[in-house]
Amino acid sequence: xxxxxxxxxxLLLICLYPCLSVAQKQPVDYSKFSHATPKHKAACNTCHxxxxxxxxxxPDHDACVxxxxxxxxxxxxxPICSVCHSKTSxxxxxxxxxxNPAAKLQFTIxxxxxxxxxxxxxxxxxxxxxxxxxxxxVCHGQRTPAFKAVPTAHASCFNCHWKSQQPVADNxxxxxxxxxxxxxxxxxxxxSKFIHDGGGEKKQHVAECTTCHINITKAATLRGLKPDxxxxxxxxxxxxxxxxxxxxxELVALDKNRNFTCAYCHAPxxxxxxxxxxxxxIAERPPLKRKDIK
Amino acid sequence: MRLACFALxxxxxxxxxxxxxxxxxxVKADDASPMRGLSRKRFFLIPGTLEQNRALLEAIExxxxxxxxxxxxxxxxxxxxxxxxxxxxxxxxxxxxxxKEFVTxxxxxxxxxxxxxxxxxxxxxxxxxxxxxxxxxxxAELRDGFxxxxxxxLQALLKQAPAVQSVMTDRNGTAYFTxxxxxxxxLSNLIPTELGKTVVTWNCxxxxxxxxxxxxxxxxxxxxxxxxxxxVGIEKPxxxxxxx
Numbered sequence: 001x002x003x004x005x006x007x008x009x010x011l012l013l014i015c016l017y018p019c020l021s022v023a024q025k026q027p028v029d030y031s032k033f034s035h036a037t038p039k040h041k042a043a044c045n046t047c048h049x050x051x052x053x054x055x056x057x058x059p060d061h062d063a064c065v066x067x068x069x070x071x072x073x074x075x076x077x078x079p080i081c082s083v084c085h086s087k088t089s090x091x092x093x094x095x096x097x098x099x100n101p102a103a104k105l106q107f108t109i110x111x112x113x114x115x116x117x118x119x120x121x122x123x124x125x126x127x128x129x130x131x132x133x134x135x136x137x138v139c140h141g142q143r144t145p146a147f148k149a150v151p152t153a154h155a156s157c158f159n160c161h162w163k164s165q166q167p168v169a170d171n172x173x174x175x176x177x178x179x180x181x182x183x184x185x186x187x188x189x190x191x192s193k194f195i196h197d198g199g200g201e202k203k204q205h206v207a208e209c210t211t212c213h214i215n216i217t218k219a220a221t222l223r224g225l226k227p228d229x230x231x232x233x234x235x236x237x238x239x240x241x242x243x244x245x246x247x248x249x250e251l252v253a254l255d256k257n258r259n260f261t262c263a264y265c266h267a268p269x270x271x272x273x274x275x276x277x278x279x280x281x282i283a284e285r286p287p288l289k290r291k292d293i294k
Numbered sequence: 295m296r297l298a299c300f301a302l303x304x305x306x307x308x309x310x311x312x313x314x315x316x317x318x319x320x321v322k323a324d325d326a327s328p329m330r331g332l333s334r335k336r337f338f339l340i341p342g343t344l345e346q347n348r349a350l351l352e353a354i355e356x357x358x359x360x361x362x363x364x365x366x367x368x369x370x371x372x373x374x375x376x377x378x379x380x381x382x383x384x385x386x387x388x389x390x391x392x393x394k395e396f397v398t399x400x401x402x403x404x405x406x407x408x409x410x411x412x413x414x415x416x417x418x419x420x421x422x423x424x425x426x427x428x429x430x431x432x433x434a435e436l437r438d439g440f441x442x443x444x445x446x447x448l449q450a451l452l453k454q455a456p457a458v459q460s461v462m463t464d465r466n467g468t469a470y471f472t473x474x475x476x477x478x479x480x481l482s483n484l485i486p487t488e489l490g491k492t493v494v495t496w497n498c499x500x501x502x503x504x505x506x507x508x509x510x511x512x513x514x515x516x517x518x519x520x521x522x523x524x525x526v527g528i529e530k531p532x533x534x535x536x537x538x
Contacts, residue, residue, distance in 0.1 A: 052417070117462050118336065119388040119441060160388060164430045164437065210462070214470040217336075217462035230470075 030071045030080040035106045035178055039067065044172040052162060052169070053155040057098050058084040099152065104181035111175065113219040117210070120160075136209040145195045147187060191234065191265035204237075234265065235282045248283050251275065258293040312473045313506030315339070317481075319467040319515040323490040329516075331467025334383070335487055337496070337515075338457035339471050340480045344499050347480050350455040351497055357447060359486055359493065364535035365440045374403040375436070383488075386438035387429050397425055405436055444485060451484050468512065476504040481515070481525060489517065493532050498525035 034040065047063035048055055064080070065072055071080040081088040086096050096102075120138060139156045143149035151157065158169060167174020199205035210216050212233035231247075239247040246264045254260045254275070262271035280287040319332040340347055360368075362385065366376045382390045395401045397410040409431040413424035416431070429437055458479070461469040479500045486493035494517045515525040 053423075114460065114462075119386050119438065159427060160429060162427065162430050164432075164434065208465050210464045211466070211468070214461075215472060217469065218459050218471075 030068070030078075031082045033083040034181075041178075043170070045170050050169050050172075053158050054153040055098075058095060104183055106178065106181050107176040108179045109175055110177060110221060112221060113216050115220075117217045140209075142197055145197075145199070146189060146192060148196060190270055191229075192267040192270070193263075193265050194234075231276075231278050231282060238264075239282055247279060251279065251283050251285065254288075254290070255293060258290045311504035312475060313502040313504055315471040315474060315479075315481075315500060315502055315506065316512045317461070317463065317467075317469045317471070317515060318512035319463050319469075321467075321489055321494070321517045323492075329518075329520075331463070331465065332487070333463055333465045333467055335483065336460050336462045337469060338452070338460045338482050338484055339474070339500070340455045340457050340482060341477065342455070342480065343478050344480055344497065347455050350451065350480075350482075353451055353454055354482070354484060354495065354497065357451070357485070359533055360443065361488060361493075361532055361535070362440055364533075365443065366436075367535055369435055369439070371436060372404045374401070375405050378403050385444060386441040387432060387436070388438060392425060392428055394425065397428070405432060448484055474502045474506075476502055478502075481513075483527075486530070487527075488532060489529075491532055492517075492529045494527035494529045496525055496527040500525075 044050070047059035049057075049059070061072075068080055072078055074080075076090070077088040079088065084095050085092065086094045120135065138159070139151045140148040154169075157175070161167060162169050194205070196205060212229045214230060214233070215228055235247055238244050250260070250262045250264055254262070261268050262275065265271075274289050275287075277287040317337060319335065319337070320329045321332045322329050340350065344351065362379060363376055366379065378384075378390075378396060379387070384390055392403075392406055396403045397406050406428060409428040410424055412431040413428045414421065417423045417427060458474070459471050461471055463469045479502060480497060481500050482497045483495060486495045496515055498515070500513065513525065514523045515527070516523045517527045517529050519526045
């Protein structure tokens with residue numbers, strides 16, 4: 001008897017599953033807009049006005065109303081308004097900043113650094129007028145003394161990709177790929193004391209970017225791209241016979257005191273850790289752990 | 295047990311030692327010129343020995359070479375544009391900004407003047423914007439046709455032997471190939487590099503050992519056989535244009 005009941009129960013569950021899943025289905029939250037919704041996957045210019053030099057604002061109401069009329073005229077505070085508007089009221093037009101920094105990103109960007117290096121990063125005429133030549137600073141301006149910025153608008157792209165150079169302005173998919181919503185990761189800096197422009201005692205941190213960011217010219221995609229700077233990029237100047245001995249000095253200080261904090265390049269969170277083997281290699285010494293220092 | 299084996303394998307894979315090849319490319323345009331770093335040139339690393347890549351090397355040798363000057367002359371480009379590109383060793387108009395003096399005045403480049411006029415109409419008579427965006431109103435061939443031709447030639451060659459990596463030299467002629475598995479590679483520029491009156495092709499065998507580091511002495515590449523140079527290029531006179 002028991003052996004007959006089990007398959008029957010299984011069959012019953014299979015039959016009831018669609019009904020159960022419908023019953024569990026969450027109501028649609030119209031305050032959250034997703035480009036992944038099948039009906040939102042039309043060509044971008046169906047809703048967005050692609051203007052030069054940048055796409056400046058949210059789509060007009062027409063773009064939404066054509067399908068979402070019931071959600072638009074629902075109560076005094078329709079949730080759908082909060083996708084674009086800071087106040088959900090028919091009497092207030094105030095909108096959230098376009099490219100709302102609080103919202104998760106829905107697209108990744110395909111950017112082949114290698115190809116762009118080939119065509120724009122010549123920098124033959126280096127200083128004093130690097131800004132006038134197409135190089136890394138076309139897209140990467142100064143954000144803070146320590147960090148360069150990444151482009152947040154289209155102007156630097158459209159400069160070439162407006163209408164002639166593919167992917168052109170209305171070929172959004174050429175650069176933007178739909179992704180699971182994510183929050184942009186803040187860059188991590190190991191040597192937090194490094195200052196890009198105007199850094200260095202003689203303001204000589206103006207070498208071209210690829211001198212230190214050695215993997216940029218080979219990167220065909222942004223995926224997995226890290227701004228990896230080897231310590232040799234620093235020690236070419238900062239630990240050179242007859243020039244400076246910044247690394248050696250700190251390793252010597254550490255020899256004398258295992259609790260010494262390496263502070264020339266690092267903040268304490270990094271400076272209190274064991275120096276990596278690469279640092280000892282530069283100093284031509286065998287690597288040491290703090291616990292082994294007497 | 296199976297999980298432990300997998301974890302062990304993963305650890306071995308993660309820790310698999312790789313090497314770094316630090317290139318330094320220095321060239322002499324002619325006997326009177328000083329040695330200088332070859333900036334902004336792309337090099338490729340292809341797995342295998344020279345013998346194993348014989349077919350590729352023969353294809354490199356056989357490929358027809360159209361120099362930058364010849365390409366633009368054939369297009370009917372003005373001397374001013376050809377000189378403007380040559381001045382900064384540019385493969386396309388994107389590699390330098392177009393400054394005011396090249397859209398108006400005695401140094402004006404005719405192609406830029408025409409594109410600038412169109413851009414002014416298009417971008418609301420704003421001179422600064424029109425100048426910065428004038429490349430959008432050049433013909434595709436003038437804009438970057440030469441670069442695209444080169445890319446096509448490169449891709450055709452790379453179909454025969456895919457490169458593991460390609461890097462571009464920096465201002466001083468230095469470049470790094472990183473995370474290389476130990477083994478033998480061919481270092482090549484695939485398409486001859488123009489050096490004034492000559493063109494140079496480099497095809498050299500390189501050994502990469504696990505643990506080779508960027509701190510080690512650079513792998514010197516040059517067009518002249520000098521002390522410490524490990525890869526000497528084959529230099530030939532620059533070919534004449536088909537219409538010359």
